[in-house]
Amino acid sequence: MLQTLYAEAADLFNFEMMSRYGWRLIDGLWITAQVVTISVTLGFLLAYPVCLARMSRNRVLSAAAVSYVTFFRGTPLLCQLYLVYYGAGEIRPLLTDLGVWWLFREAFVCCIFAFSLNTAAYQAEIMRGALASVSKGQIEAAAALGLSKFRISRHIVWPQAFIVALRPFGNELIAMIKSSALAAIVTLLDLMGQTRFIFARTFDFLIYVYAAIIYLVIVEIIRRVWGLIERSCSRHLIAATPATHSRGQDESRISRAGRHGLSHGGSPQSQGA
């Protein structure tokens, strides 16, 4: 009886494979966490100047920012990753002269480089939309009260923009977690890379399902945590909006898919807000 039960369970959960290779998944998860955290942070820091350039009155600056955003949102991330990873090898002498070849030799650094540039483009658009959503009257009123430009930003614009941007930022974080699986293609042993490694050794298809479950759990945790953050940041707004949770409003909640709620260029009127 017990033995048949064990055999049944072993069919669904390959104990031998997991005891032999399970630690690799943990290792991979750690690498994925590092890649995503570093890329999203660097991307955030880079996004702010891009966003400012995009909104600036200087035509050259804003055109440069628009081209940057269009390029990184309009081409596949995998293509950008190849460009960095293989491109670094091609300009190796130049990179050696600059003293950064030891960095670009690592797949890890190439991934972070490509992912940061990519997410910066998306985050810049999120920031632009959030900043544009603060009504002009607020800024004019603050200026009329004699607040300095910095104070208007610090106390009037940013707090309101932050709440608007919070949800898209969460979606972007989830999108980056999912995109980070591409790192496996350039030999990085992240969660996806380790999964492929184990599959190549065991030919057990189940390992892909296990990896999928790990990704699902991470995404779900972030979704929940983000929901909590959002609720605590917009406490003062909740009383004003009636608490209806019809299915139609699902769109407005943080989504598992990440970027798909975001407009990818096209009609300008559908962007922002």
Added chain:
Amino acid sequence: MNGFSLLFGPEGWGGLLLEGAIVTILLAVTTVPFGFGSGLALAVLKLSPNRVVRAFCEGFTTFFRGIPDLLSLFIVYFGLQALIDRASKLAGLSSAIELNAFFAGVIALSVVVAAYSSEVWVAALNAVPKGQSEAAHSLGLDSRKTFFLVLLPQLIRIALPGLGNIWMVLLKDTSLISTLAVIDLLRAASEASKNTTRPILFYSAAAAIYLVFSILSGLVQSNLERRANRGFA
């Protein structure tokens, strides 16, 4: 050789890139009816009164929306292959059937697109007032006619921006198929750069072609949206 003759010369790789670009477009265009169609079917099933059906469809969507697209493709691709192997063994076929990589890619992309688009369709289905289908019924239209003549045109108008975004994602996701055995645009660029050791040139060329596709899609999308919104303020 300089970059120009590598791309456009008689010995150049431009032809391969062009063929790859055509494969990329074919992949994306072939996926659209399957992906968006099954997405709509999923959305209708998600609103069904049957709890089991609803739970299954929600689970399907949650799964494929929550995992990396690359992983979805692998799961569908290798899963299909495993299913076919098992089926051919059951049928007693001696030689294994090889899955055509292009069609496996289309199926895999369709699954991802169906999961993403079902959310857009659900929102659209909820946005069409119930009175519309009631009115159609009271005019004597059967449910098939009600759906195709009354609801669908309105659904498409509402879903168009969302579907447009998913099309953009799909266009870029086709590049993931290059890791399977399909020579799409990105794979063509890889082949060219391996043979010439000029990756920057060829990946930039591929990126430029993708960019053209994206920008064109954006134009077509805003045109379609304008058309669909005729008569609406």
